[in-house]
Amino acid sequence: MKLIIEQLLNGLTIGSFYSLIAMGYSMVYGVMKLINFAHGDFFTFGSYMGYTLLVMGITFITSTLGVWGGMIAAMLIAAISSGVLGLTVERIAYRPIYPAGRLPAVVSALGASIFIQNAIMIIWGPRPHAYTSDVIPGFILNIAGFRINILQIIILLLSFLLMGILYYIVQKTTFGAAIRASALDRETAALMGININLIIFFIFALGPALGGVAGVMVGMYYRKISFIMGWNFGLKAFTATILGGIGNIPGAMVGGLILGVLEMLGSTYLSTAYKDVFVFLVLILVLLFRPTGILGEKIAEKV
Amino acid sequence: MKLKNENSQVNRLSRKNNWFVILLILLFLLFPLVIKNDYFIDVAFFFGIYTLLGLSLNIVLGEVGLFDLGHMGFAAIGAYTTAILNTRFGIPVLILLPISAIAAAIFAYLVCSPIIHLKGDYLCIVTIGMGEIIRLTLLNNPFGLTGGPNGVFGICFPTVGSLMTIDNCPKFYYYIWIVVGLTVFALIRLQNSRIGRAWNYIREDVIAAEALGVDVRYYKLLAFVLGAALAGVAGNIYATKLMIVSPESFSFMESCLLFCIVLIGGMGSIPGVLIGAAAISLFPELFQTFAQYRMLFFGAVMIIMMMFRPGGVWPRQRGRILLKPVLMRAEKSEI
Amino acid sequence: MDVKNIKKDIMLETKRLTKRFGGLVAVNQFDLEVLKGKISSIIGPNGAGKTTVFNVITGIYHPDDGEYYFKGERLFGLKPHQILSKGIARTFQNIRLFPNMTCLENVMAGQHARGNSGMWQSIFRTPAQLNEEKRIMKIAEDRLEQVGLSCYKHELAKNIAYGNQRMLEIARALASEPGLLILDEPSSGLNDKETEDLMGFLDKLIRDDLTILLIEHDMNVVMGISDWVTVMDEGKKIAEGKPKEVYHNPVVIEAYLGKEEEEEN
Numbered sequence: 046m047k048l049i050i051e052q053l054l055n056g057l058t059i060g061s062f063y064s065l066i067a068m069g070y071s072m073v074y075g076v077m078k079l080i081n082f083a084h085g086d087f088f089t090f091g092s093y094m095g096y097t098l099l100v101m102g103i104t105f106i107t108s109t110l111g112v113w114g115g116m117i118a119a120m121l122i123a124a125i126s127s128g129v130l131g132l133t134v135e136r137i138a139y140r141p142i143y144p145a146g147r148l149p150a151v152v153s154a155l156g157a158s159i160f161i162q163n164a165i166m167i168i169w170g171p172r173p174h175a176y177t178s179d180v181i182p183g184f185i186l187n188i189a190g191f192r193i194n195i196l197q198i199i200i201l202l203l204s205f206l207l208m209g210i211l212y213y214i215v216q217k218t219t220f221g222a223a224i225r226a227s228a229l230d231r232e233t234a235a236l237m238g239i240n241i242n243l244i245i246f247f248i249f250a251l252g253p254a255l256g257g258v259a260g261v262m263v264g265m266y267y268r269k270i271s272f273i274m275g276w277n278f279g280l281k282a283f284t285a286t287i288l289g290g291i292g293n294i295p296g297a298m299v300g301g302l303i304l305g306v307l308e309m310l311g312s313t314y315l316s317t318a319y320k321d322v323f324v325f326l327v328l329i330l331v332l333l334f335r336p337t338g339i340l341g342e343k344i345a346e347k348v
Numbered sequence: 349m350k351l352k353n354e355n356s357q358v359n360r361l362s363r364k365n366n367w368f369v370i371l372l373i374l375l376f377l378l379f380p381l382v383i384k385n386d387y388f389i390d391v392a393f394f395f396g397i398y399t400l401l402g403l404s405l406n407i408v409l410g411e412v413g414l415f416d417l418g419h420m421g422f423a424a425i426g427a428y429t430t431a432i433l434n435t436r437f438g439i440p441v442l443i444l445l446p447i448s449a450i451a452a453a454i455f456a457y458l459v460c461s462p463i464i465h466l467k468g469d470y471l472c473i474v475t476i477g478m479g480e481i482i483r484l485t486l487l488n489n490p491f492g493l494t495g496g497p498n499g500v501f502g503i504c505f506p507t508v509g510s511l512m513t514i515d516n517c518p519k520f521y522y523y524i525w526i527v528v529g530l531t532v533f534a535l536i537r538l539q540n541s542r543i544g545r546a547w548n549y550i551r552e553d554v555i556a557a558e559a560l561g562v563d564v565r566y567y568k569l570l571a572f573v574l575g576a577a578l579a580g581v582a583g584n585i586y587a588t589k590l591m592i593v594s595p596e597s598f599s600f601m602e603s604c605l606l607f608c609i610v611l612i613g614g615m616g617s618i619p620g621v622l623i624g625a626a627a628i629s630l631f632p633e634l635f636q637t638f639a640q641y642r643m644l645f646f647g648a649v650m651i652i653m654m655m656f657r658p659g660g661v662w663p664r665q666r667g668r669i670l671l672k673p674v675l676m677r678a679e680k681s682e683i
Numbered sequence: 684m685d686v687k688n689i690k691k692d693i694m695l696e697t698k699r700l701t702k703r704f705g706g707l708v709a710v711n712q713f714d715l716e717v718l719k720g721k722i723s724s725i726i727g728p729n730g731a732g733k734t735t736v737f738n739v740i741t742g743i744y745h746p747d748d749g750e751y752y753f754k755g756e757r758l759f760g761l762k763p764h765q766i767l768s769k770g771i772a773r774t775f776q777n778i779r780l781f782p783n784m785t786c787l788e789n790v791m792a793g794q795h796a797r798g799n800s801g802m803w804q805s806i807f808r809t810p811a812q813l814n815e816e817k818r819i820m821k822i823a824e825d826r827l828e829q830v831g832l833s834c835y836k837h838e839l840a841k842n843i844a845y846g847n848q849r850m851l852e853i854a855r856a857l858a859s860e861p862g863l864l865i866l867d868e869p870s871s872g873l874n875d876k877e878t879e880d881l882m883g884f885l886d887k888l889i890r891d892d893l894t895i896l897l898i899e900h901d902m903n904v905v906m907g908i909s910d911w912v913t914v915m916d917e918g919k920k921i922a923e924g925k926p927k928e929v930y931h932n933p934v935v936i937e938a939y940l941g942k943e944e945e946e947e948n
Contacts, residue, residue: 080469082604138651145658152611155604156650163644171640280476280600287473318488325477329463332474336466534806541805541812542798542819545784549792552781559741559775561767561796561859570802666785666839 047191052309058197058266060305061204065259066282067289067297068211069131069252075228075292076248078147079139082154084256085279086161087131089272091123091257092264093169098122099180112182119180120261127257128250130161135249158276165272173271176264183265200262207255208298215294224248228292281324288328290341299340376525380518389517391633396524397586398625402609403531403618404578409607410616411544412571413551415472417603418479419579424598425452426580427587428486431500432493441588442506445581452580453573460572464565479603486595499594503587520589527585531578532618539618547571548616612653614660623661627653692719693755694863694894695740695771700749702732702739709735711918712749717863722885722895724905726929727915728939733898734776736915737867741773742766753863768796772861774852776868776898782841786832786851789840790823793858826854830884846877850884857888864888866897870904882908906930914938 066088073081098119099106106115138157142150183196215221227234227244235241263278264270281304289300304324311323331339380389401423408416426448433439433447463474489496506514506523514523538544546567549557558564587593605628612627613620631649635642653661695717702710710732717723725733738744740751742763751758753769761769772793781789798819800812827833830850835843840851849869856864869885870878878901885895885908899905905912905926912929914922916938922929929935 074469080472141655142651142658145654148611148615149654149658152608153651153654155608156647156654158647159650160644160647163640163647167640167644276601280480284473284477287470291469319484322481322484322488325481328477329474332466332470333462336470338470537806537808538802541816542795542800543802543805545788545791546795548784548788549781549795552783553779555743556775556779556781557792558763559743559767559773560792560855561764562792563762563764574802666783666788 048313051191052313053306054193054197054201056306056309057302058201058305059308060302061201061208062259062263062266062278062301063282063285063304064208064298064301065204065255065262066278067285067301068208068294069248069256070279070282070286071289071292071294071297072215072224072248072252074286075294076224076231076244077139077143077150079150079154080283081252082151082279083134083138083157083161084252085275085277085282086158086165087127087134087253087275088256088260088263088278089165089270089275090130090161090260091127091253092260092270092274093165093174093272094126094257095119095123095261096174096176096264096270097169099176103177103180106180112180115180116182116261116265120258123257123261124254125257127260128254131249131253132246134161135245158279162272162275169272171272173269176268176270178268181265181268196265200266204259204262207258211251211255212295212298220247284324284328288331288338290338293338293340296338296340300338303339373529380521386517389521391630393517393521393524393589395625395629396521396528397582397589398606398609398629399528399622400524400531400582400585401579401606402613402621402625403528403535404575404582405606406610406613406616406618406621407535407547407575407578408571409610410614410621411539411547411551412568413615414568414571415468416475416572416575417472417600417607418475418477418482419575419606420598420600420603421475421479421482422452422456422576422579423583423586424482424486424593424595425455425576426583427593427598428494428500428583429580430584430587431503431593434503435500440507441504441584442508445506445584448584449577449580452583453577456572456576457569460569464568464572476600476603479598479600483595483598483600486598494595497595499592501592503591503593505591506588514588524585524589527581535618539616543567543570551616608650612650612660614663617660617662617664620660620662620664627661693717694719695751695753695896697736697740697751698749700736700739700751701747702735702744703747708918710739710746713915713918713920715913715920717894717896718911719894720889720892721910722889722897722908723911723913724909725896725898725913725915726900726902726905727921731915732918733915734867735918737773737865737898740766741771741865764796767859767861770860770862771865772856772859772863773865774849774856774867774869776871778845778848778852780840780848780852780855783839785837786827786840786843787820787823787836789851790826790855790858791819793826793855793860794819794822796859822860823858826858827851829857830854846873849873849877849881853884861893863894863896866895868898868900870899870901878904902930 066084069087070081070084073079073084099115102115102118106112106118110118134157138153139150142153181196183194183199186193186195215224223234223239224244224247226237227239227241231241260270263274282301285300285304286297287300288304289296289298307327308320308324312320315323335341379392383389401419404422405416405419408414408419429448429451430441430444433444434441459478463471466474486494487497494500514520546557546562549560549562550564550567554564586597609621609624609628611624613622613624631646632642635645638645693716695715697713697715700710700713700715701708713732713736715725715736725736727733735744739746740758742758742761742765746759753771756769758766758769781792798815800809800815804812824833824836827836830853832843832847832851832854835847840848843851849872853866853869870881873881882904889895909926912923912926913920914929914932914935921938922932922935924932
């Protein structure tokens with residue numbers, strides 16, 4: 046029982062990372078119909094920027110901000126820099142290629158991904174970096190026999206808060222309705238007076254920013270970051286996006302959390318080595334029975 | 349009269365094409381004789397492997413338009429079939445060539461049958477999942493068969509009885525390019541046949557294709573099975589060349605690169621695959637001097653290429669060429 | 684089998700055909716008979732379920748209830764490609780050509796189901812396969828000639844004019860040598876001259892022993908060439924008869940113009 050609860054908590058934490066990344070994937074996919082392979086690398090970039098701030102500003106943090114303040118500062122920096130990177134990539138690598146259709150954009154996205162990955166490798170070096178323990182906040186709490194790291198709780202609460210805010214924006218506000226309308230039919234939405242450029246700006250700033258925040262969280266949670274980690278997290282987030290129903294933002298949140306929990310359960314009760322095999326098998330099974338994901342709507346093809 | 353005019357046009361076109369093809373074949377034949385540097389011959393060998401893999405993915409992605417981002421999984425099946433059967437049971441690798449192809453094809457049939465109806469990106473993620481499942485399973489060394497992350501080593505060279513052993517760089521070079529040549533020959537014939545057209549109909553408009561009598565499910569599966577078989581052949585040759593197979597050769601990244609080969613060249617274009625494979629396999633080698641910057645350039649070049657040639661460098665030409673073989677036969681029979 | 688089905692002159696028959704989308708009943712207990720060698724039309728206001736009927740008949744949608752027969756043969760549960768092999772070919776309301784293929788290749792698609800050479804025959808180019816290719820090409824060229832598009836045969840389908848695309852789609856359907864040709868609004872988007880030509884063309888087809896079922900909005904076309912008209916509204920058949928009879932039928936006028944009282948509101 047104790048194990049289950051602990052693993053569930055771990056699963057939810059990992060799942061919330063996936064969710065944060067997946068929401069960016071899903072927003073971009075929804076509006077642009079583009080599988081943004083570079084999205085995982087925005088996440089890595091955010092993680093490295095947060096790391097850099099923490100390492101360079103270590104004295105300032107310990108003397109003035111405190112570790113919690115340092116964490117917030119790192120997340121802000123990560124969000125801003127990833128957002129700027131996202132907008133830059135959109136402007137340079139995607140915008141000129143949209144008119145040519147979806148497939149060339151996929152190649153361009155892969156090119157952008159390889160480019161960013163290698164740029165990070167050149168700037169920070171090929172070896173993994175570690176978030177040192179003196180910049181990581183948190184302490185172990187003992188509650189009724191459970192050993193719980195307070196950092197994990199904070200990470201969970203923060204991600205749920207961010208997800209909640211995004212959910213509110215997308216589902217409850219007029220601007221969110223505009224995003225959803227653009228996701229359904231971009232041309233008609235534009236004809237209805239929706240400013241598509243503003244929406245593209247929003248999704249390419251906010252999506253990567255959420256990824257960047259997740260990057261700092263991952264750095265603090267696992268302590269180790271490497272320039273290739275975006276590839277794996279990106280793949281998982283893409284899986285989560287599809288699992289939830291592609292282009293559906295609440296679906297991406299749910300998909301990410303389910304994926305994280307599945308991964309943890311798989312590694313606890315089946316085998317650590319086969320946990321990813323288990324995750325992908327579940328994904329395939331879900332798609333067999335719900336061909337458009339868990340929350341995806343069944344679309345009858347118009348003939 | 350009109351037909352004759354057309355024929356002479358076709359002939360002129362095909363003559364020009366023939367010269368080009370002969371020149372290309374000569375170039376490939378003479379390459380190892382002129383350049384006696386094993387390193388360059390090896391680079392050309394891997395260019396051949398990527399071409400074969402690109403051709404195999406081109407059937408699924410280029411001809412039928414199915415997003416397959418786990419294609420390396422099929423190559424892995426072929427490579428590991430060869431590696432395991434050769435090292436455990438000593439079966440000659442040349443005999444394992446068709447067996448690898450069949451193993452990959454059967455695997456593709458079993459895996460793809462239930463998922464073939466999925467659309468676009470959903471099919472894409474399932475193929476990614478399939479590729480990853482294969483790679484992770486190999487990594488985990490099931491039943492002690494695959495050797496985990498180290499892979500399987502000690503695979504023999506291909507031998508033709510006691511007549512010849514393919515054991516050095518030039519021999520391997522000829523081996524792969526002869527296989528590529530035969531594959532190209534077969535694929536061109538398929539492109540200009542009922543099968544190839546049915547594939548293209550599905551890519552262009554699946555509902556119209558269905559309504560016009562194309563058994564969509566059958567042709568999609570055929571593409572996957574044939575593509576997997578060719579990838580299995582590539583896997584076999586790859587394993588015998590390196591004498592070792594390990595899971596990292598079949599990663600998601602490699603599948604993505606194959607995807608790029610097809611798109612850089614132009615969907616469904618065989619010359620395009622050659623160009624795409626050249627770009628992917630030669631580029632990193634040519635820019636060795638830039639050391640760590642070369643992959644940075646590589647990413648940038650991919651973006652720039654798509655800006656200027658979104659349809660690929662050598663998109664498939666449609667038009668009169670299609671009629672060539674049949675028209676010429678028809679002409680002969682009239683005489 | 685009851686006697687009616689064996690009767691030679693009924694090409695297509697639907698019985699209580701029903702198709703639902705969620706809560707919406709798009710086609711409701713729909714009965715239809717299409718007589719051999721005639722032009723039958725289905726008319727009705729937008730959203731009446733006409734195209735859905737076509738999609739069910741050609742196997743794109745599965746009916747929820749009801750039966751349908753072609754030349755007395757049950758079609759229920761067949762896939763679109765099987766239905767084409769039986770001899771029903773169709774066109775689409777918003778033209779669905781193969782845009783990046785040549786016109787000739789487009790028309791050759793119709794013959795796909797009539798060929799049977801497989802992968803190995805194609806690779807080794809056996810005499811049988813070659814003959815088949817020649818036959819397919821011959822038929823495709825004839826059909827292009829028939830609709831007057833021979834000059835465009837090597838052009839990509841997406842590059843020819845809209846009116847020509849409509850005719851190309853008909854040629855493609857004809858290339859499958861169908862017994863019944865189903866046309867979904869063939870005159871939409873055509874100018875008067877092209878519509879006139881189309882009517883003449885369809886008339887000629889009928890004389891060549893083809894049966895045609897069409898959905899049409901242009902009343903001139905419907906009244907001009909139909910032998911029999913079925914009127915649909917809200918998924919149901921509300922009237923049928925000779926064009927003249929239907930034209931003056933008060934139920935039909937009501938369906939098109941709405942009830943008087945509704946207008947007052």
